[in-house]
Amino acid sequence: MVKLFEPVPDEQTILYVKNLKTWFPLRRGIMDVIKRIPPRYVHAVDGVSFKIQDGDTFGLAGESGCGKTTTGKTVLRLVDPTSGVIGYHPRKRLLDEWAENGYEPPVIDDYGNIDLAKIPPRHLKPLRKEMQMIFQDPYGSLNPRLTIYKILEEPLVIHKIGSTKEERYDIVAKALEAVKLTPPEEFMNRYPHMLSGGQRQRVVIARALILQPKFIVADEPVSMLDVSIRAEILELMMELKNRMGLTYLFITHDLALARYITNKIAIMYLGKIVELGPTRRVLENPQHPYTKALIAAIPDPDPRNRHILRELPIKGEVPSAINIPPGCRFRPRCVVYDNTPKIQKYCEAIEPPLIEVEKDHYVSCWMHGEPEEIIKLLKK
Amino acid sequence: METLLEVKDLKTYFYTTKGVVKAVDGVSFSLGKGEVMGLAGESGCGKSTTAYSLIRLVPPPGKIVGGKIIFEGKNILELSDEDFRKKYRWKKISMIFQGAMNALNPVYTIGDQLAEVFMLHEGLTKTEAMSKVYELLEMVGIDPKRARSYPHELSGGMKQRVMIAMALALNPPLVIADEPTTALDVVVQAQIMNLLKKLQREKNVSIILITHDLSLIAEIADKVAIMYAGKVVEYGTAEQIYLNPQHPYTQALLRSIPRLRGEISKLEWIPGTPPDLIAPPPGCRFAPRCKFRMDICTKEEPPTIEVEPGHIVSCWLHAKK
Structure with missing residues (x-):
């Protein structure tokens, strides 16, 4: 009896994606419109399904252009999906905040998962406290004109966490300590260009974690760093994961690296998952020709x-x-x-x-x- | 084996407004004819500057301030710029530049760009040059019809093949490949490495491969030099470096590489960051990050010691013995 993959949620499921599609329309010239040439799309994500359990480090691997980053961004609703379901298990505090704003999210199953794909843009802000992203390039993702303190304080101000300046200062100091930039006072007043690549990536991690999220999309978090310091950043990420009870969607093109830190892996090719399973089994006994x-x-x-x-x-x-x-x-x-x-x-x-x-x-x-x-x- | 290139105590400094950056500070190695050497190290260790020094294209404010580069028995640092350009650069020593994506001129077809090499250096006419271009493209596995394509019409892997064709156009005895596969996907990377290996054997060309990726160097290099903060800290055959590394830096680098095959052991890292090359630490430059640091390491520069024939290490740990 053959069995096909179906992302069926259970109590442990934190996120599941069903037939997710993210297409980007190509620009049409006036002649295309006159000639009635139908609009064309880049099928960046073209029918992706997977399921992530609480505490997983789920690897999404593939070559550049296969749609792995777009999948990550779509799951966070940084990019809007064209179609499909993004089931997510919200914490109570998120539901409370939405209730306060008078918004009732679309519950789609018996486990209380909500469909992120259906949340209107104006209600997305509270979601940012639940799900965050660690970006690839620590040289490009930090504003060069803000100090490290300002960079880390900004999310607190936006989400109204810490009513006084002192409170926010404490939270920022703790966040810097958590990513081992100590003593924190020494780093707060520096600008990004005064830090090394590894230190910058720690700031990017601190910024992602400062709102106490539970789900993180890490988009190639170490690919821009020297090999000699990658392991240090990865170990920090794993330590924070255990301490804060995080779940990672780990995007990478490096299968050897994925072998060390992910427990499940999906191999993407041209917008679709071609192989999916526990990391060791997939890498030791690969079945798809790709x-x-x-x-x-x-x-x-x-x-x-x-x-x-x-x-x-x-x-x-x-x-x-x-x-x-x-x-x-x-x-x-x-x-x-x-x-x-x-x-x-x-x-x-x-x-x-x-x-x-x-x-x-x-x-x-x-x-x-x-x-x-x-x-x-x-x-x- | 006949020696093709000998670099002795090469020094290339950058005279910036903040001070003198000693990017390459006393680098020595030699390369035989038809041999492949890998030059590895972290970003900023001076490996690319070493490459640019060999082809005398160090960008200002950089200058070669000392040492010798003996190529086919002649110190090429003594030549005038004009002589070097006419007789050596590209004819004898060519380079595959980092980032093929941007190294090609976007407004000329690749055929025109390749033909230029023959027209300038060999004085061929356009028609003669084009027939050579078709042969070259064939050699690197590109359909000769693509000579009429512009760079943006080619994929990253194909652009890299064009760069390789350009470097090999005049059959130079030495090619320097500076990170030839960064920004390429693994499958394309493996194809490019296969192509380099194949051409290296066919033409018996010497290659210096510069990359931070020790796995990539293992794919092709007979010899390996490990650079740290402007100096070569360990140098030997591929077997010596990979199977019996002696410098703490080399050992740590090798243990920081995630491997796809075999046991999963804990990955190591090297704490700290490479030193500022304007004011490098006294003594051994790796000492601040080294877990075997001794008193003498922070005071005196370590001597270079030959631990076994052809295997050279610059570390106090071996000086005692």
Whole structure:
């Protein structure tokens, strides 16, 4: 019996996403309008489903342009979804604040999850205290004209936390201590350019955590840092996660890094998840041809590698996200497709769903399961 | 093996308004014909400045202030700018620049840009040059018809291939590759490394690969030099550096790399930040971050010690023995 992936929430679910799509319209010229050429879209996120449990570090991995950052931003509603469900389990304080403002959020299941995709923009502000983002580039995400104190105080002022200046000062000092920028007084009056890359990224982390959120989207938080200090920042993030009971959606292009810190992982290709499961199982026993190619391409510090050429089981280049190939979107680059005539008609016609290959490990490829049976399930 | 390049005590300083930045401060190494060397280190350690010194393109206010660069038996620092440009740069020593995305001229087709190399250096006509361009493109795995494309019409990987074609156009004995794959995805990175490996073998060209990524260096380099704060702290064959690292910095760097295969051991990091190169700390420059620091480390600069044939370490830990 084949099993297809379905993000079914339970008591432990903090966030689940169902068939999420984020399309960006392309600019149309006047001639396009006159000629009635239909609007075209960049399908940045094109039908993504996953589920994150409380306390997870959920990795979202893939090459640049695969839609992983857009997925992260859409989940936080920093970008509006085109369609789909973003189920989120709110804390009481968020519901209270909305109730105060006279807003009743759309509850979508028995566990009290609400659909973030349906919240109107004017009621999004309280949500920022629940969900925050750690940005990739610590050189670009801090305002160079504000001191570290001002940078950290700003969210407190916006969300009216700490009624007096002294109170806010204490909160900022504690936040700096939490990210090990001590003594805090020494850092408060500095400007970002006076800090090293690692210290800046600590400030970015402190800013994300100062409102005491419970869900964090970390978008490649260490990729701009030197290798020698990455581990330090990652360990800090994991320590804060344990201390504050956080859940991370960890976006990365580095599978080796994901192996060290995530417990579940989703591999994205061209706007869709192609493989999903517990990190160890996915990386040790990859099933999707794309995941296999990605893993084969990663260099490791072994000098014997110089005597051989790396075998890369993948062809061509990533197509544009405007004209997505029909059927399986990986097909034009797939070597398995070339070598397996019996599945070719399915690959060409129908997008494969996420099919279970072992417990909790799903792969979107027609090589797994009986295609006719799966198609029947899809029609249901 | 015949020696192609010998760098002796190279010093390149930047004369800024805030003081003299000693970006490269006494770097020595040698490279045989057809050999590949990896030059690794954190950002700001002087590895790119070393590369720019070799091709004599150090941007102002930087200046090569000391040392020798002996290439094919001749100290190229003694040549006049004009002589170096005509006889050495690109003919003998070429470079694959960092960030291929921006290194190409956006308003010329890649064919025109590649043809320029032949027209300027070999005095060929445009038609003659173009036939060479087609061969070059074929060699790096690009359809020769793409010669009429502009850089923006190519993907990042293809632009990098064009940069490689340009560097190899005149068959130089030495190519310097400065972070040739940063900003590229892993699959494209692996393709580019395969291409470099293949061309290196076919043409027996020497390569100096500059990157912060020790995994990438292991893909191609026969020799490795590890730089820290303007100095080479450890130097040896790839096997010596990866399997038997002796400098605490090299050891820590290798233990900070997450690995995709094998056991998951705890990742290490190096506390602190690299020193300010205007006023580097006295003694060993790594001492403030080193967990094996001794008294002498903060007072006197460590000597360079050959711990085994061809394996050189600059550290007091080994001086005692």
